[in-house]
Amino acid sequence: MVRIGLYIGGTAPVTEVVEQIRWAERAGLDSVFLNQVLGWDALTVAALALRETTEIEVGTAVTHTFARHPIALAQQALTATALAPNRFTLGIGPSHPHIVEDAYGLSYERPARHVREYLSALTPLLRGETIDYRGETLRAAGAIDVAGATPPSVVVSALGPAMLKVAGELADGSVTTWTTPGIITEHIAPRLAAAAAAAGRPTPRTVVVVSAAVTHHPDDLRQELAQALAPASRLPSYRALLDRQHLAGVHETALLGPEDVVAEGISAYARAGVTDLIVSVRGDAAAQQRTRELVSAVRRAAPSAR
Numbered sequence: 001m002v003r004i005g006l007y008i009g010g011t012a013p014v015t016e017v018v019e020q021i022r023w024a025e026r027a028g029l030d031s032v033f034l035n036q037v038l039g040w041d042a043l044t045v046a047a048l049a050l051r052e053t054t055e056i057e058v059g060t061a062v063t064h065t066f067a068r069h070p071i072a073l074a075q076q077a078l079t080a081t082a083l084a085p086n087r088f089t090l091g092i093g094p095s096h097p098h099i100v101e102d103a104y105g106l107s108y109e110r111p112a113r114h115v116r117e118y119l120s121a122l123t124p125l126l127r128g129e130t131i132d133y134r135g136e137t138l139r140a141a142g143a144i145d146v147a148g149a150t151p152p153s154v155v156v157s158a159l160g161p162a163m164l165k166v167a168g169e170l171a172d173g174s175v176t177t178w179t180t181p182g183i184i185t186e187h188i189a190p191r192l193a194a195a196a197a198a199a200g201r202p203t204p205r206t207v208v209v210v211s212a213a214v215t216h217h218p219d220d221l222r223q224e225l226a227q228a229l230a231p232a233s234r235l236p237s238y239r240a241l242l243d244r245q246h247l248a249g250v251h252e253t254a255l256l257g258p259e260d261v262v263a264e265g266i267s268a269y270a271r272a273g274v275t276d277l278i279v280s281v282r283g284d285a286a287a288q289q290r291t292r293e294l295v296s297a298v299r300r301a302a303p304s305a306r
Contacts, residue, residue: 002270004299005031006292007061007209007280011039014048021049024056027296031057033091033175033209033278036064038103043076050084059089061175061209061278062157065118066100066108070140074125078149085150090126091175091207092118093157096235112162113137119156119170126151155207159241161191168195173205173275178238178250181272184208187244189273207276208269211254213283214290218256221283225251254282259294266298 006024021032034042042060049058080088094111101108117135124131130143156167158174167174174192196204215221226249233249255265269277279295281288
């Protein structure tokens with residue numbers, strides 16, 4: 001059975017985010033994943049949430065690699081796991097050119113090479129190993145010692161063939177968004193699994209973030225999302241993914257409609273081989289409440305995945 005979680009993004013106050021994570025645990029959900037843009041820091045919020053909960057997995061989707069050296073990120077991640085061993089998942093990714101080049105002032109050249117080198121340094125550090133890594137674009141030497149820490153699960157934002165190969169070979173799986181069940185079955189899951197198998201790694205996690213809303217007016221809400229999310233549809237990596245799916249925009253991947261329609265959509269992702277479905281709740285306050293209730297009900301009706 002697919003594990004079901006909640007995705008939290010935006011700019012809500014940190015106290016409200018932590019309370020949402022507490023609610024997700026009370027609601028029986030398996031996980032909460034936090035996004036990282038230019039607001040609060042996802043790793044810091046995750047650490048706070050891990051102190052305030054007892055069972056639920058907390059992860060990032062995703063922490064930007066260009067912004068942090070692998071040693072610095074390993075320190076942060078291991079500090080989080082020391083608070084709650086085996087409950088933190090580190091989702092990483094290179095972000096997008098407009099963030100890396102315009103906001104950070106760095107080069108976005110060959111992001112797959114960058115992530116490969118980054119993981120080559122990061123994952124041994126997370127295992128407590130001493131490294132002396134010298135790549136084309138990255139150097140890292142030393143070891144991290146955090147008392148009580150355990151290596152976190154690492155998933156990589158991967159949409160295209162090159163990034164899926166990196167994720168399968170060097171990480172524990174992938175995290176994607178704006179993907180339909182069909183593209184998971186035809187493109188994401190097989191490439192990821194093949195890369196992991198070739199590298200002798202275990203079956204990888206396929207973490208998928210999906211927008212959803214229980215609403216009586218799905219067409220109206222989809223039009224609202226089309227306008228609100230139009231910039232995302234134009235980003236190069238997302239545009240390539242949408243073209244592969246023959247979709248005009250990211251709004252077309254959302255699960256919108258009455259309870260039975262959204263529930264069936266969740267089941268479709270499970271049948272596609274998704275291991276972790278992370279729901280980004282959309283719509284007005286009433287729609288969001290109904291959606292959270294449905295997600296909780298679907299999870300409680302399923303066999304335990306924790």
